[in-house]
Amino acid sequence: MSLEDLASKAMAYASKLGARYADIRIEKSVGESFLLENGKVEHVAVGTDEGAGIRALTHGAWGFYATSKLTENDVLKAVELAVKLAKASDTRIREVVRLADVKVVEDKDIVKVKQKPEDYPLEERVKLAKDCDSAMRKTSDRIHKAAVAIGTDRLLKLFHSTEGTRISYDYSKSYIRLEAIAHQIGLTESVGREEGGTGGVERIIEPDPIEISENIAKKAIALLKAPTPSAERLPVILDQDYVALLTHEILGHPSEADRVLGREAAWAGVAWWKGMLYQQVGSEFLNASDDPRIEGGLGYYRYDDEGVPAEEKELIKGGILTNHMHSRETAAIFGVKPNAGMRASSYRFVPLIRMSNTFIKPGDWTFEEMLEDVHRGVYVVGNKIPSIDMRRYNWQISAQWGFMIEKGELTKLLRDVTVAGIAPEFFKSIDAVGKDFQIRPVPSCGKGDPMQGLHVGNGGPHIRGIAIVQGTRST
Amino acid sequence: MVEMEIACSNALKIGKSLGLDEVEVYALNKEVLTIRIANSQIVESKGIRDRGIAIRVVKNKAIGSVTTTNLASDNLKKSLEYALASAIIRGPAGHWTSLPKPKKCEKVPECWDQRISRLTEDEAVVIASKMLDSTLGSGAKIKDVSGSLNVVRENVLITNSHGLNAEEEASYVLGTITAEARDGSAVASGFWFDGARILSEFNAEQVGINAADMALKSLEPKRINEDSYSIVLTPLAFSEVLAFVFSSHFISKGYQDRVSCFYGKLGKKIADDSVTVYDDPRVAGGLGSKSFDDEGVPSRRTPLIEEGIFKNLLYDTFYASKDKTQSTGNAVRMGNPIGRSYDPIPFPVPHNIVIKPGSYSMEELIEETKHGILVGRLWYTYPINPERGDFSTTARSGNFLIENGEIKYPVGMMRIYDNLPRWLINVGGIGKEAVQAMAWHALPTITPAVKIEGVKAAPAS
Numbered sequence: 001m002s003l004e005d006l007a008s009k010a011m012a013y014a015s016k017l018g019a020r021y022a023d024i025r026i027e028k029s030v031g032e033s034f035l036l037e038n039g040k041v042e043h044v045a046v047g048t049d050e051g052a053g054i055r056a057l058t059h060g061a062w063g064f065y066a067t068s069k070l071t072e073n074d075v076l077k078a079v080e081l082a083v084k085l086a087k088a089s090d091t092r093i094r095e096v097v098r099l100a101d102v103k104v105v106e107d108k109d110i111v112k113v114k115q116k117p118e119d120y121p122l123e124e125r126v127k128l129a130k131d132c133d134s135a136m137r138k139t140s141d142r143i144h145k146a147a148v149a150i151g152t153d154r155l156l157k158l159f160h161s162t163e164g165t166r167i168s169y170d171y172s173k174s175y176i177r178l179e180a181i182a183h184q185i186g187l188t189e190s191v192g193r194e195e196g197g198t199g200g201v202e203r204i205i206e207p208d209p210i211e212i213s214e215n216i217a218k219k220a221i222a223l224l225k226a227p228t229p230s231a232e233r234l235p236v237i238l239d240q241d242y243v244a245l246l247t248h249e250i251l252g253h254p255s256e257a258d259r260v261l262g263r264e265a266a267w268a269g270v271a272w273w274k275g276m277l278y279q280q281v282g283s284e285f286l287n288a289s290d291d292p293r294i295e296g297g298l299g300y301y302r303y304d305d306e307g308v309p310a311e312e313k314e315l316i317k318g319g320i321l322t323n324h325m326h327s328r329e330t331a332a333i334f335g336v337k338p339n340a341g342m343r344a345s346s347y348r349f350v351p352l353i354r355m356s357n358t359f360i361k362p363g364d365w366t367f368e369e370m371l372e373d374v375h376r377g378v379y380v381v382g383n384k385i386p387s388i389d390m391r392r393y394n395w396q397i398s399a400q401w402g403f404m405i406e407k408g409e410l411t412k413l414l415r416d417v418t419v420a421g422i423a424p425e426f427f428k429s430i431d432a433v434g435k436d437f438q439i440r441p442v443p444s445c446g447k448g449d450p451m452q453g454l455h456v457g458n459g460g461p462h463i464r465g466i467a468i469v470q471g472t473r474s475t
Numbered sequence: 476m477v478e479m480e481i482a483c484s485n486a487l488k489i490g491k492s493l494g495l496d497e498v499e500v501y502a503l504n505k506e507v508l509t510i511r512i513a514n515s516q517i518v519e520s521k522g523i524r525d526r527g528i529a530i531r532v533v534k535n536k537a538i539g540s541v542t543t544t545n546l547a548s549d550n551l552k553k554s555l556e557y558a559l560a561s562a563i564i565r566g567p568a569g570h571w572t573s574l575p576k577p578k579k580c581e582k583v584p585e586c587w588d589q590r591i592s593r594l595t596e597d598e599a600v601v602i603a604s605k606m607l608d609s610t611l612g613s614g615a616k617i618k619d620v621s622g623s624l625n626v627v628r629e630n631v632l633i634t635n636s637h638g639l640n641a642e643e644e645a646s647y648v649l650g651t652i653t654a655e656a657r658d659g660s661a662v663a664s665g666f667w668f669d670g671a672r673i674l675s676e677f678n679a680e681q682v683g684i685n686a687a688d689m690a691l692k693s694l695e696p697k698r699i700n701e702d703s704y705s706i707v708l709t710p711l712a713f714s715e716v717l718a719f720v721f722s723s724h725f726i727s728k729g730y731q732d733r734v735s736c737f738y739g740k741l742g743k744k745i746a747d748d749s750v751t752v753y754d755d756p757r758v759a760g761g762l763g764s765k766s767f768d769d770e771g772v773p774s775r776r777t778p779l780i781e782e783g784i785f786k787n788l789l790y791d792t793f794y795a796s797k798d799k800t801q802s803t804g805n806a807v808r809m810g811n812p813i814g815r816s817y818d819p820i821p822f823p824v825p826h827n828i829v830i831k832p833g834s835y836s837m838e839e840l841i842e843e844t845k846h847g848i849l850v851g852r853l854w855y856t857y858p859i860n861p862e863r864g865d866f867s868t869t870a871r872s873g874n875f876l877i878e879n880g881e882i883k884y885p886v887g888m889m890r891i892y893d894n895l896p897r898w899l900i901n902v903g904g905i906g907k908e909a910v911q912a913m914a915w916h917a918l919p920t921i922t923p924a925v926k927i928e929g930v931k932a933a934p935a936s
Contacts, residue, residue, distance in 0.1 A: 034565070041565040045540040045819040046557050048550070049527070064521035068544040078524070081596070085520035088600045089510075092517035092607070122564045145732050183733045188862040190734065263513040265664075266621040266653040267915055269854075348523050385859045387867035394890055394935040396867040398859035416860045418867070418892070422936075449623045450509060450812040451916040473894035474736070474863040 001072055003028075004168075007160040009072070010054060010079050015162050017083040019056040021099060023161040024079075025305060026052045026070065027347040032122070033151030036129040038137065044122070053347040054082040060096035061089030064350040100331040100338045102308050104164040109302040111171045112295060113200035117152035120201040125150050128205070132213040136180045139217035142224065144183040146217070150176050150204060157347075165307035173298065173455065174203040175441060178213050182220035189223040189415060191216040191382070191400050196441045197457065198300040223401055226415040228471030235377035235405075236419060237370050237464045242399055243360060244440040244458035245383035250423040251288055252358035252458065254392040255315045255323075256341070256447075257330035259353075268447045269390030272423060273321055282319040282427030285363055288460075289314050290325055292340060292356035297457030298441045299356035304340040306351065313339045315358075319427070325353050345452040352448050360460030363433025370432045370464045377405040378469045380419055396420040402469070416472035426465050434461035479504055482528055482546040483634045489548075489555050490532060490636060497533035497574045498555075498636045499770065502526070503817045505629040505810065508596060510603035512652070515611060515620045517603060520596060527817040529808065532558045533574065536567035538793075540819035572796045577639040580767040583774070585760035588673040591646035592628045599626050602650075605679040610654050613687030616694070620683070622652035625812050633771040641771040646672055647762065647813050649913070650682045653872075656690035663696060663885065664872045665689025666852045668711060670813075670913055672760045689851050689873040696885040699876065701933040705847035705903060706891070707840050707926045709873065714912035714920040715853040717828045720866040720895050721752075722918055723858070725779045726823050727788040731797060736864030736896055737785055746783040746899035749833055753778050754789060754805065755921075756826035762813060762911055762919035763826035770806040770821055777803045779828075780899075791823045812916065830922040833905025840904050840926050847877040848886060848932065856914075864895035869935050888935040903928040 001009070003026050014022035027050060034044040052075050053066035063086025067078040129148040136146035157169040175196025182189050193212050196203045238246065254271035258264055262274075273281055292301045292310035302310050306328050314322055325341035326334065330353065342351040371379075382400025389395070402417035403410040439459040446453050479502035490498030504526040511519040527544040532555060539562030541554045603624040610620045627647040634640050649670040656663050667685035671677040708716070724735040737745050746752075756764050756774035767773050770792055778786040790798070791806035806821035841849065851873015858866045868891050876883045906923030913919050 032561075034561075040568070043538075043540065043820050044561045044565045045542070046554070046561060047542040047819060048554070049542075049544050051525075051544060053523075061517060062519040062521070064519065066523040066525070068523075068525045068527055074524075081522060085522060085596050088596045089517050089520040091600065092604055094516045095514070122561055126564060181732060181734065188733050188738065190862065261514070262619060262621065262655075263518065264621075265513070265619070265655070266623060266651060348525060350519065350521050385857050385861070387855045387857045387859055387869070389869040389888060389890070389935055390854050390871060391936075394869065394888070396859065396890065396892060398865075416863060416865070418859055418865075420867075420890070420892070446916065449511065449915070450507060450625065470892065472860050472863045473865045473892060473897065474860075475894070475897060 003158055006072060006075055007158050010075050011160050011162045013076055013079050014056055014083060017080065018058050019083050019162060020058060021162055022054060022056040023159065024052055024054045025347050026158045027155060029153065029155040031151065031153040033149065036126065036133055036148045038146055039130060039133050041126060051347045052078060054079050055350060056082040056086045057097055058083060058086040059090040060093035062086060062097065063089060066348045097329050098332040099328040102328060102338055105303065105307055105309065106166045109167060109169045111198045111300065113172050115201035117154065117172060117174060117200055132178055132209050135210045135213040136217035139214060140221045142182050142184055142221055143180055143217050145181040147179040159307050161307055167303050167307055171198060172200055173198050174200055175443065176204045176209050178209060178216060180217040180220040182224050184224050187224055189220050191220040194441050194443060197296040197298050199296055219401060222413055223415040226413040228416040229414050229469050231468065231470045233466065233468050235374050235464065236467050236469065237379045237462055239381045239462055240438040240459055241382045241440055242380050243460040243463055244442060245386060245397055247358055247360055247460055248355065248442055248458040249386050249388045250392045250395050252355040255325050256353040257324040257326045257334065260324055261330060261333065267449045269392065272391040272393035276321050279321055280319050281321045281424055282316060283430045284318050285430050285433045286316055286319045286427055287361040288316040288359065289361060290356055290358040294357045294439055294457065297357035297439045298455040299457040301356065304342045305344050306342045308338045308340040310340040327353050343454065345454045349448065349452045352452065354447065354454055355445065355456045357439050357457035359439060359458060360463060362435045362437035362461045365432045365434045367434060367436065367462050370434065370462060371405060372408045374405045375407060379403040379405055379410055380417060393423050395423065418470045419467045420470065421467040426467055429466040430463055432464040434463065437461045478546060479526065479632050482551065483632055485548050486530055486551050486555060487634060487636060489552050493555060493559055495532050495534050495559065499531040499574050500634050501529040501817060502632045503629060503815055508599050508626040510599050510624045512603060512607050512623060513621045517600060520600060529817045529819045530555060530558055532562055534559060534562055536569065536571045537562040537565050538568055538571065539565060542817055542819040570796045574635045574637060575639055575770055575772045575792060576637045578773050580641055580773045582766050583757050583759060583764045586672045586764050587644045588646045590674040591626060591648055594626055599624060602679050606650055606652055606683045609680040609683030610652050610687045613684055614691055616656045616658050616691060617654050617687050618657040619655040620652060625649040627814050629814050631815050639771045641767045643766055645814055648674060648677045649813060650677065650679060652682050652686040654686040654690040656694055658694050661695045663690050663693035665693060666872050668912060670762050670911055676760060693873060693885040696887040698934050699886045699889055699932060703929050703931050705844045705926055705928050706930040707844060707847060707849045707924060709851050709924050710910045710912045710922045712850045712853045713922050713925045715856040715914045717920045717922060718914055718917035719856045720858050722825050722828060725789055727790045727794040727798060728823060730788050734862050736862060740785050743785055744783050745785045745896065746780050747902040748783045749905055750780055750783055750899060750902050751831035752780040753829045754825040754827065755829045758827055758921060761827040761921065762913055765826065768804045768806040769808045769815060772802045772804040772806065774804045789823045789825060791821050794823055825918055828918060828920045830909060832907045832909045832923045835904045835906050837906060837924055840906060840924055841877055841882060842880040843904065844877045845879060849875040849877055849882060866895060867892045889932040890935045891930060891932050893930055898927050901928045
């Protein structure tokens with residue numbers, strides 16, 4: 001039986017068992033990755049995965065079951081269990097799930113690939129990694145470790161629903177991660193850079209990873225001699241990478257309507273701007289959207305995991321909160337049009353409202369114009385690790401490095417830089433937005449229970465605002 | 476498990492026919508049931524039956540790894556051939572010694588329960604309902620309840636070409652509730668977690684009662700002043716620090732890379748004399764307990780810190796061979812939400828991080844605090860400058876000001892930005908009652924309450 005026939009049969013069976021709505025995702029995927037450290041491949045791994053996940057509504061609540069066996073018997077058994085679990089949940093539901101109407105779709109969604117991963121053999125990938133490694137380690141003997149990870153994934157997916165939607169997907173993703181660790185007595189500094197997105201080998205080799213390798217190694221060495229900043233509230237200019245993670249944490253996550261409704265309160269958290277639609281949440285310069293259709297972004301798709309056609313979701317316009325990311329269920333609750341926000345990290349998991357490519361929109365400032373106005377501040381470059389409260393209100397995110405800005409010029413390099421703030425205060429302090437827009441890969445976003453890790457794209461241009469800059473707490 | 480045994484046997488035979496020096500075949504059969512509570516109702520019940528294998532092949536010290544869910548013989552052959560081809564391109568790992576040889580593995584008691592293994596979907600909903608009802612039943616001011624029940628049962632089989640053949644069944648039940656209390660405009664949240672390997676050890680009602688209790692006691696919080704405090708962390712709160720900040724610094728890989736904040740301090744004092752920490756996968760009923768690790772090495776207790784002295788790193792076979800030492804039995808393929816997975820490459824990770832209890836009751840920890848805060852739950856505790864040991868966290872729930880040995884009143888959320896080496900040296904007291912605690916998508920821990928002196932905290936809202 002073909003997978004299309006299996007999906008159709010599963011949906012017919014779900015209806016027969018009493019599901020008023022059901023959908024199925026059948027997936028087959030292959031992933032290849034390796035990690036090269038100091039010129040030697042540390043690990044190489046290949047994974048093939050296949051299975052199906054079925055979602056069902058009988059009366060009021062969701063049931064879901066997934067299987068990693070793609071035989072007809074196993075998939076139909078999973079349909080039975082999904083329906084059974086929906087009925088089990090129905091005993092304790094008060095608010096019956098309603099789904100906003102969407103058009104029935106039959107389509108294909110294929111990621112454009114310039115250079116196919118299968119035409120880029122492992123030997124060539126390892127050679128590229130060794131060239132990157134060499135570029136890092138030749139910089140200085142204080143580069144204690146150079147690491148290069150390269151991976152490609154291909155996913156073939158089918159989505160069928162009992163409403164008649166049938167979509168097939170063919171997605172490719174390629175990525176490279178570079179890290180240089182510098183060490184001298186008593187001090188270790190690391191600088192990392194991630195490149196990649198949906199597409200083929202072009203996502204690995206453009207921009208030139210060897211040039212990036214050399215640059216990050218030089219920066220790691222320079223940081224060994226750099227001072228760490230003292231705590232101070234200052235004007236900051238944030239680069240596109242820092243803006244990507246900041247947007248992800250304090251703008252993207254609270255835009256997920258399930259969080260706004262308190263449905264993730266026990267896990268990923270809630271949203272500080274609950275009940276604030278159409279209110280001013282930032283300065284007039286702040287405009288933000290989520291758009292899955294950006295080709296190359298790690299969050300690319302044309303249809304979400306409910307089969308809803310992707311569109312730009314305008315989240316903030318002129319500082320006013322205008323919309324959230326929605327599922328069909330939350331769109332019905334808010335009385336708005338569904339906007340294709342649902343994704344699962346694989347067939348194993350139920351879809352959740354997730355970011356796709358979420359970003360701050362470009363303005364009309366050049367970086368030089370932003371610098372000119374700053375008498376004393378910090379230029380914050382790259383992102384490391386975030387710590388955010390559960391409302392996405394109070395945040396602290398570490399940067400790869402920073403520079404002091406004095407009288408409109410970049411001066412001292414700074415290490416161990418963290419930036420902290422309160423979301424609405426920071427958004428309202430934004431007084432300049434650059435025109436140098438970028439979508440950056442954010443390879444790990446976690447949500448749900450059990451946790452689902454997902455690749456997303458985030459980004460924006462340089463932005464300028466006011467925040468608290470701090471250095472290390474170590475003595 | 477017959478299907479997995481056949482797949483393991485087939486893969487070993489294919490490996491032999493390919494002339495491999497060593498082959499490891501790791502097979503996992505796992506079912507997870509999750510009942511999800513949100514907005515004070517059960518909104519979703521879901522499950523997965525997942526099974527797959529991970530294979531490692533070794534030829535002339537070159538190692539390749541593959542994982543697959545397709546267990547047909549022709550696919551296994553293709554997978555092994557691909558793993559071998561990639562191993563050859565990888566080249567030899569000169570330090571590699573060998574996959575583990577068979578050794579006797581003693582079972583850890585209370586890690587598998589027939590009742591959990593046979594629990595039905597309807598029974599799981601009943602248990603989740605008890606968690607929900609006990610929360611709502613704790614008072615009219617409890618207005619919103621969310622949380623989940625996870626029931627996990629799994630069976631692992633590890634075989635290798637040295638004749639290793641290790642099999643183990645495991646069961647888990649995890650419950651968590653976040654309760655929101657409201658009284659007029661006052662809002663406060665409470666949280667509780669319970670986890671067990673045996674159903675009779677899991678107290679569904681108490682999860683809800685304790686979460687509601689924390690929320691109700693936290694109503695009408697006052698804003699703290701930015702200041703230096705003695706922080707008394709409950710076991711649930713300290714568990715976050717252990718899982719997300721502490722653990723990575725004791726993993727051999729990080730130490731080899733010199734990114735551990737304790738690099739160069741092995742054998743030296745890194746903590747107050749009162750601090751003793753183990754990784755102990757042999758605790759009866761421990762959430763991370765197992766009789767062997769994820770490459771079949773018998774599990775054992777490994778001291779990490781003894782009376783303040785940094786004693787050991789955690790190793791799997793691969794990283795142990797780099798340091799010319801033995802595995803500590805810490806090869807882990809971490810499962811979701813708990814237990815094992817069939818990830819292609821194991822990595823050294825603690826199983827159960829155990830803090831040796833001290834002599835203080837919770838009352839005594841508070842009585843001996845002049846100016847402090849009791850913290851019930853931390854949130855998003857991450858090492859934002861990992862090489863330095865810097866971390867940042869939000870004290871989210873169950874925060875109470877302590878003045879002159881007495882709890883005065885609830886206080887609001889606060890941000891703490893501090894440093895792990897500083898915390899370990901500034902331990903001001905360790906509780907005598909250790910409990911199992913595990914944060915969201917975190918490592919299992921067994922810890923009492925711990926007091927840290929001189930922590931700067933600032934209001935977070």
